[in-house]
Amino acid sequence: MGVVTVITSGKGGVGKSTLAAGLGSAMAKRGKRALLIDGDAGLSCLDHMLGIAQERVYDVGDVISGNAELNRAIYRCPWQERLYLLAAPFSEAEIVSPGVMKQLVSALARYYDYIFIDCPAGLGAGFASAVAAAERALLVSTPDPVCLRNAARTRVALEHEGLLQQRLVVNRFSGEAFRRQGVYHSLDDVIDAAGVRLIAVIPEDPGLAAAGAGGSGFPEHTQGALAIGRLAARLEGEQVPLVSLRRF
Ligand SMILES: Nc1ncnc2c1ncn2[C@@H]1O[C@H](COP(=O)(O)OP(=O)(O)O)[C@@H](O)[C@H]1O
Ligand SMILES: [Mg+2]
Numbered sequence: 001m002g003v004v005t006v007i008t009s010g011k012g013g014v015g016k017s018t019l020a021a022g023l024g025s026a027m028a029k030r031g032k033r034a035l036l037i038d039g040d041a042g043l044s045c046l047d048h049m050l051g052i053a054q055e056r057v058y059d060v061g062d063v064i065s066g067n068a069e070l071n072r073a074i075y076r077c078p079w080q081e082r083l084y085l086l087a088a089p090f091s092e093a094e095i096v097s098p099g100v101m102k103q104l105v106s107a108l109a110r111y112y113d114y115i116f117i118d119c120p121a122g123l124g125a126g127f128a129s130a131v132a133a134a135e136r137a138l139l140v141s142t143p144d145p146v147c148l149r150n151a152a153r154t155r156v157a158l159e160h161e162g163l164l165q166q167r168l169v170v171n172r173f174s175g176e177a178f179r180r181q182g183v184y185h186s187l188d189d190v191i192d193a194a195g196v197r198l199i200a201v202i203p204e205d206p207g208l209a210a211a212g213a214g215g216s217g218f219p220e221h222t223q224g225a226l227a228i229g230r231l232a233a234r235l236e237g238e239q240v241p242l243v244s245l246r247r248f
Contacts (some may be wrong), residue, residue, distance in 0.1 A: 010150030012121030
């Protein structure tokens with residue numbers, strides 16, 4: 001049975017979808033079958049990031065309303081074998097209920113090694129749907145106080161949902177910006193602000209931003225892509241030390 005991970009944050013624009021696409025791609029490169037579930041009904045952007053926006057016809061809303069079989073709403077990534085996407089509906093009115101999400105995920109988990117659920121911003125119905133079927137959560141935050149406050153609130157919301165296996169991913173880290181901001185003295189302060197154990201630091205990386213915008217593949221050798229690759233290895237249980245942040 002596949003491992004089901006929700007990628008969440010509270011705040012929008014912190015890199016959840018980028019991380020979902022990057023991690024899915026990294027797992028697929030490791031030879032694993034990976035499914036991304038776009039939980040962001042209304043804004044759905046993973047189809048664009050994966051380069052299938054043009055071909056998508058059906059989404060999870062069509063499956064639930066009986067217009068399409070489940071496998072018709074799952075698309076193969078054109079640039080990465082073993083990577084798939086279950087597309088989100090275009091309307092927030094079609095957010096999948098938590099109960100149905102659990103049924104969907106349990107039906108799908110036997111066909112994939114990893115399922116990553118990309119959570120929308122906020123802690124409303126979309127959040128409840130996205131976290132319902134997850135067994136672990138990656139909490140994404142940039143290293144700034146407002147975002148970390150949202151991450152801390154999300155940690156509590158996840159605990160309320162019974163999702164206790166949480167790890168923090170600090171995204172868009174830049175040593176220079178971090179020092180200039182001057183709010184935190186070290187990464188330990190950042191971890192304390194979120195209240196969640198750290199699993200990865202992903203640097204600010206124009207290569208990742210371009211990949212997300214382009215929809216034609218993720219870089220392999222930029223600092224950001226390498227950091228996501230190390231995160232994938234850790235999720236598979238490998239002991240991979242954090243690299244020195246001086247590099248970022
Ligand atoms: N590590 C990174 N370095 C540079 N840009 C990033 C990084 N992570 C995300 N971005 C950019 O930040 C913006 C928001 O990312 P996105 O993944 O859509 O966030 P979310 O899903 O949390 O709303 C996008 O333009 C994306 O390309
Ligand atoms: Mg997103």
